[in-house]
Structures are given as C-alpha cells and as structure tokens.
Amino acid sequence: MARERWEDVVAYYRTYLSLVQSLIKESKTMIIKLEPSQIMEEGVLQELLDKASKRKVSKVKAIAEFNAFFLKEIFHHIFNYIEECKEEFEPMDLKDYIVDFLEEADQTFDIFLTMVEEDKNQQHSSLLFRLFIILEKLLLPQGNSLEEIYNLLIQSAPEWYNAQRYVLQPTTFFREEIGEMVIPGLSPKIYQIINHITSLFNLDPNFLDSDENPDFVIPTIMISDVFEPYIDNIASAEEEAVKRICERMELKVIMNTFIGPTSRFLELAEPHRYISTQTDADGKTRWIPQLSNETLILLYLSRVSFRRGFLSKELINWIAMNFAFIIYNAILHAFMSDDNIFYNLFLDLKTEEKILPYLMKLLCFENYLRLDRTKIRDSPTYRKEIFTFLGKKIEAIDKLTYFLVDEIKKELNDK
Amino acid sequence: MENILTMSLDLWTELVQNFKVGLEKSLELIKERDVENIPGARDQLVRRFEELIRYLPRNEGDLLVKAVDESIQNAFFPRTNDLSEAFSKILASLEQEPDNAYIINELINGFIASKTKSFGSFKEGPVIDRIIEGFKKSKRFRITDYSFYAMFGDPNNPRKTLQAQLEKIADFIGLVVEERVIEHDLARSERKIIKYYTFPPEILEILEGSYLISTEKGEVIISENFDKNVFTSLFLAHYSIQRSTLGKYKINGICNIFALILILSFMPKVSLSEDNPILRDPGFDGDRMSVIPKSWMRKDILAELIQPTIELVAFRIGASKWQEKIEKSDAKKRLHLQSNMLIRDVNKWVLGNLCRVEIPIFVEISNIFQEITVAGTSDLLD
Numbered sequence: 122m123a124r125e126r127w128e129d130v131v132a133y134y135r136t137y138l139s140l141v142q143s144l145i146k147e148s149k150t151m152i153i154k155l156e157p158s159q160i161m162e163e164g165v166l167q168e169l170l171d172k173a174s175k176r177k178v179s180k181v182k183a184i185a186e187f188n189a190f191f192l193k194e195i196f197h198h199i200f201n202y203i204e205e206c207k208e209e210f211e212p213m214d215l216k217d218y219i220v221d222f223l224e225e226a227d228q229t230f231d232i233f234l235t236m237v238e239e240d241k242n243q244q245h246s247s248l249l250f251r252l253f254i255i256l257e258k259l260l261l262p263q264g265n266s267l268e269e270i271y272n273l274l275i276q277s278a279p280e281w282y283n284a285q286r287y288v289l290q291p292t293t294f295f296r297e298e299i300g301e302m303v304i305p306g307l308s309p310k311i312y313q314i315i316n317h318i319t320s321l322f323n324l325d326p327n328f329l330d331s332d333e334n335p336d337f338v339i340p341t342i343m344i345s346d347v348f349e350p351y352i353d354n355i356a357s358a359e360e361e362a363v364k365r366i367c368e369r370m371e372l373k374v375i376m377n378t379f380i381g382p383t384s385r386f387l388e389l390a391e392p393h394r395y396i397s398t399q400t401d402a403d404g405k406t407r408w409i410p411q412l413s414n415e416t417l418i419l420l421y422l423s424r425v426s427f428r429r430g431f432l433s434k435e436l437i438n439w440i441a442m443n444f445a446f447i448i449y450n451a452i453l454h455a456f457m458s459d460d461n462i463f464y465n466l467f468l469d470l471k472t473e474e475k476i477l478p479y480l481m482k483l484l485c486f487e488n489y490l491r492l493d494r495t496k497i498r499d500s501p502t503y504r505k506e507i508f509t510f511l512g513k514k515i516e517a518i519d520k521l522t523y524f525l526v527d528e529i530k531k532e533l534n535d536k
Numbered sequence: 537m538e539n540i541l542t543m544s545l546d547l548w549t550e551l552v553q554n555f556k557v558g559l560e561k562s563l564e565l566i567k568e569r570d571v572e573n574i575p576g577a578r579d580q581l582v583r584r585f586e587e588l589i590r591y592l593p594r595n596e597g598d599l600l601v602k603a604v605d606e607s608i609q610n611a612f613f614p615r616t617n618d619l620s621e622a623f624s625k626i627l628a629s630l631e632q633e634p635d636n637a638y639i640i641n642e643l644i645n646g647f648i649a650s651k652t653k654s655f656g657s658f659k660e661g662p663v664i665d666r667i668i669e670g671f672k673k674s675k676r677f678r679i680t681d682y683s684f685y686a687m688f689g690d691p692n693n694p695r696k697t698l699q700a701q702l703e704k705i706a707d708f709i710g711l712v713v714e715e716r717v718i719e720h721d722l723a724r725s726e727r728k729i730i731k732y733y734t735f736p737p738e739i740l741e742i743l744e745g746s747y748l749i750s751t752e753k754g755e756v757i758i759s760e761n762f763d764k765n766v767f768t769s770l771f772l773a774h775y776s777i778q779r780s781t782l783g784k785y786k787i788n789g790i791c792n793i794f795a796l797i798l799i800l801s802f803m804p805k806v807s808l809s810e811d812n813p814i815l816r817d818p819g820f821d822g823d824r825m826s827v828i829p830k831s832w833m834r835k836d837i838l839a840e841l842i843q844p845t846i847e848l849v850a851f852r853i854g855a856s857k858w859q860e861k862i863e864k865s866d867a868k869k870r871l872h873l874q875s876n877m878l879i880r881d882v883n884k885w886v887l888g889n890l891c892r893v894e895i896p897i898f899v900e901i902s903n904i905f906q907e908i909t910v911a912g913t914s915d916l917l918d
Contacts, residue, residue: 278818278819279818279819282819319885320833320885323830323885323888323889323890324571324830324833324834325571325834346835349835394813394817394887395887409573409888410888411573411887411888411889412885412887412888413817413819413884413885413886413887413888414819414884414885414886415819470673
C-alpha cells in the first residue's frame, strides 16, 4: 500500500469538508433571500432546490451528482423542520432559526478545516494536536521505558481506567494472521481470562522457587485452573496461545504447568503495591500478589504503547478510530448546539465515512500516534466498522469526549 | 390439590435443607484453610456462615423467601401476566437505581457471552449494543434486517448469516417482527421480503414520551437515554410473563444470575484498620465500596454453595417446573463456575482484596438478613 504524505492526506481530509461547506453556504444564501412567508411554502423551496441541483442528463459528472445529493439532504432537514414547527413558530422566527442553524454548521465546518495544520512541521499550534496531546496522556502515553508508561497510565487510571481498557478491546475481528511479534487487541474472552488470572493470583496462589533468582519464592497459578471453567473447547485457541498472552503482561509459563511473574513484573508491580514481600524462615524473599483489576490490563496497554510498531492491523484501526471519534465528537459538541437540525448531517454515516478514515490516518503520523498508517482501512467496504464502533461506545468514552469539550471551551474563554 | 401443595412444601423443605448442608460444607472448608490477607477477615466470615446456617433455614426459610420474592423478583422478575406492567416495573427499578441496572446489565451480557457458540456472540462482541445503535439511527423506532446488515454486516460473510443472528437475538430479547413484501423490487427486479423488528405495541406506548422526545424547536428525536436498560427490561419482562414455558438454558442462566446476587448480598463487610493501604488506593471508593472476604470466591467453596442456591431461586421463581430443569451434571456445573467469573466484572479487585460495590439490591437483601440477626440476638439476650 502506498505510504501517503501528510499533505496528501490533509488534502483528502479537506476535500469532502469544503464541498459540503460550500453547499451549506449556498443554502444559507438561498434562505436569506427568501421572504419569511415563502419559507412556509414547500413549492417555493422545492423549486429552489430543483434549480440549484439541475444538471445535464446527457453527461453525468460525479461532482454535480454529489452536490445535488447533498443539497437535497440539507433541504430535507429544512423541510422536516418546517413541517414539524410551522404551527409553533412565526415564519420570521422559523427563517431566523434556519439561518442560525446553517451559520453554526458553516462555522463548524470551518473549525474542522482549520484544525489540521497543512505544514507538517507546524503541528504544535493546531487544534488537532492540542486535543490529541490531552487524549494521548490519558490513553496511550509515550515514554522511554515500559515502566515510565505504566506509571503514567496508573496515575490516570482512577478516573480513566474504563476508557483505557476500552481502547484495548476492538469490536471487529476480521481474519488476520497474527505473527509471533504482533500484539493484538483484547477479545472479550481474553479479557475474561485476564480477569480470571487476576482472581486466581489473589485467591489462592501456589509458591515456587524462582528460576531467575534463587533467593525468591514467587506466586504461581495453574494453567489448568485458568481454563477449567471453559467447556466444549470454547477457549482452546487461547489455551494454545497462553504463552504469548502471558508474555504481553510480563508473566511467564513455568514447566508448561504454571503461570508466574517474571522478575520484570516484580520490578514494575512492587512500587504500586501490586505485590508485596515477606521474608521466609530460610531467608528467601516470598512475593505475595495483591493485584488490582487494572494491574495486568494496564501492563498490556503499556506494552501496546511501548511497542506501537508491532500492533495488529485491527488494533491500529481501533486505537486510531477511538482517537478520531473522540476528537470529532468533542468538536461537534463544543461548536454546535444540540438542537441544531444539521447535527445529524455530521453524524450521518455518509459524512463520517468520508472524514474519519482520513482523520485516523492523520492521527497515525509521527507527531501523533506513530502507528503504521498504511494499515488504516479507508475503503468504503469497511465503513461499517464505524457503526460497529458507535454501537459499542461506552459511558467512559462519552465522559472523555465531554472532558475534551471542557478543555476546548476553557481555551476559547482564555482567548 | 392438597397433595401437590404438600409435595411442593416437601420439596422446598428439602431444598432449604440442601442449602444448609451446602453452607455447612463451605464453612468446614473455610475453617480448614485461611486465604485472607486481612487480619480477622476469616473469623468474620466464619461468624457470618454460622449466622447464615442458624437463621436462613428457620421458619421454612422465610428469610430466603423474602429475599428472592420481595427483593429480587420484585425488582427484576415481577410476578404478573401483563407484559407492559412487568416492563414498567423493571424499567422503573433500573432507571431509579442506575447501579442496579449496571449489575444486571453486566450479568446478562456475560450470560449471553458465556456461551460463545450461541447466537449472543456476534463476532465476539455484544450484539445488543449494535441493536441499540440500529434503533438510534432508525426512524420510527424500528430496524430492518437490510439496514442492520448495511450497518454491521461483515463484507466477508453473506447477508443471511447476520440476518439469522438478528432473528435469533430479536426473539431472545422479545422484539416483534413485522414482514413487508415488495412484489417488485426496483433494484433487482424480484420479490423481496423485508423484516421489521420493533418493540411490542404496548411497550412502544410506554416508551413514547420518555424515549421519544420533542425538542424546544419542535424536532422529534430518540432520546440519548435510550440504552441497554430498555432491552434488559424487555428481556426480563418477556421471560417473567413466559416463565412457565422457558427452556433449560434460559432458566439456568436467569437462576444463576439471581443466585449470585443473593450470595453476594449475604457476604459480610470486612473491617479494615486505619492504616490499611487499600483505604488510600485511588481505585477504592470508601463511600460506595466495601471489602468482602475473598474466601467465598474460592472454587471449592463456591462449588458447594452455588448449586443449592440456584435450585432455591429456581423453586421460588418457577416452582418445581424450574427446579427440575436446573443442570446438575458435572459438565454443567462448570458452566455455573464460568458464570461466576461474571461476578468479577461487577466487583473489583483492589490491591488483592475483593471489593463489593454497594449497589441498592445488595443493600436491600443484606438489610433483610441484618434485621433478622439483630432480632435473633436480642431474642437470645431476652
């Protein structure tokens, strides 16, 4: 797949936005020119629409078709609104409201157009970059070591843990070859297994002498216990891949029977009291696990963040989509009022599928997520993933969106 | 008639007795080994088990009757034949107590996901979430199988697969189907049958006003609050009125969920010393959470407890008809064990301690027990 330059993607991203924005502007001019009483006559508006979307029958041009289609869409919202409210408001008020709605939509398109800085080296001042930095700190911080990233994630976990685990759990699972080095997202089953591992460590661990350090006695759990509740081979794939799953959380398989912590795990977990020590009668140090729900999940996320060059295609798309969606929605909430009749124009799949894939790609560049942007699916075939994403959205993501909205409003007030 | 009543009473007495035996076995196991890391936690648990053994089976288990009938059934599985009444009752209980809603939603989600090969698992993701989004994007509160495929279909799979899944899940949660036949479809020049899935008419009436709202400027929109609670309420209401005809899988799942709620409610809070690090952990919210002994999550202890509790709950909800359908084979007990993992989603591990989020249904059941034990203690003192 071709590796597109920043400028190319920016151009793609802006194309659709500017096309629709010009249609919004055009509609606004048309409505302003009308007398309030004409607003109430559907025939007049229909005539205006027909005139504006007139095109040659003999020659079909994509751009003319596109314009006609979206103009119809805009007018459709206007017709609906007039139909629903004609009893309630005076024509003058109705006209003013529609113009206000169009004005606000126009300004929002402006924000979307200007939030991306075209010059790749001037990113620090762009709105996209500023919003990205806030999100990145909470969900996928960058750092020089696994420890640094893990500490940062744990710091923000009390408030954002649900969002943090959410970015690890893609909703789609297309057939994909997962190589030895590749880190995939957490499927619901793996998530359940990790929780089960946490419980088993806390409840009733066995203790074994460490093979890495003869002075240590480490807690272990039996692999068979982890998979015991599964019947009918429901988790046989996971059972086979248990070694790889463990490695991603700094755990290891011992003698093909037990799961225990690596010495790296002990170093990482001890400062956060996820594991404590006790000295045995023979002078050996016994490590007692006292894991929290986030202990293993955030270790997995730290590894994802630290080794972001080795993520599966599914996970890359999922992370980028989360970032793109939260930023897109935050801007919408910040700059458009909830009762704007064109709100749905922005939330429409036809709009989202043309903006979000490019926003996702932009967010994968070096100044941003540093993910492999060639793996972003921008083909229309996969547009459905956007809906899949929406369907699974959880409260924590909404909370994060409103957190960004507050940040944007604060910034606007400061100006 | 009298004979049937006596038989039922005998069965109930037997179930209460089995439950008592289960408690006693669990108590023995707790006394054998201490896995607690908080001083005094095991003693507290032992005391609680002794109390449970002493008080729960008293008066033909009237405390258990109260807990299951008045608390659990009233909130989540009302005894009525009217769908809209059951729906309104459950919805009200979920809306008024969002925490109750959270636990029941999590448990039902887990229940559906626990059987991976079943219809509930749609590419390993919860299909109910997608149906919610389908409804949100739809006009007039209904979705079609075609639009559902357009939204969520996998390009690698034929449309039929998804449509069949949707049909099964719609039936599972109690949506109604309307078919519309188009004699001559313009796109393909052939006959086309479109299936519309929507809520039963009596439920739609209840939803209008609260979930379909008109904005100040006159637009009619589907409320943001339209969420899982509506489906959970429909799912539970649907089954509560059809309780006499439910199949094995559903009966086992529902009883499992309620049994877990019951057991969790009876567990004591562990008192923590002021210097316990858990109190300073940002993940622990002292106002809403309490540490409970972790021993009861031990596999061997749960194995003794869960089966008799499920049977008790089954009898209270669907009498012997339900109780007979509870799976007792070893393989199926594993399924119960698997469902126990669900409970970890609604509780939290904080620094190696199991913390119960004090949601209203737990508090309510726990209070019933508390009243009796306090009264029992004062009886003894008298």
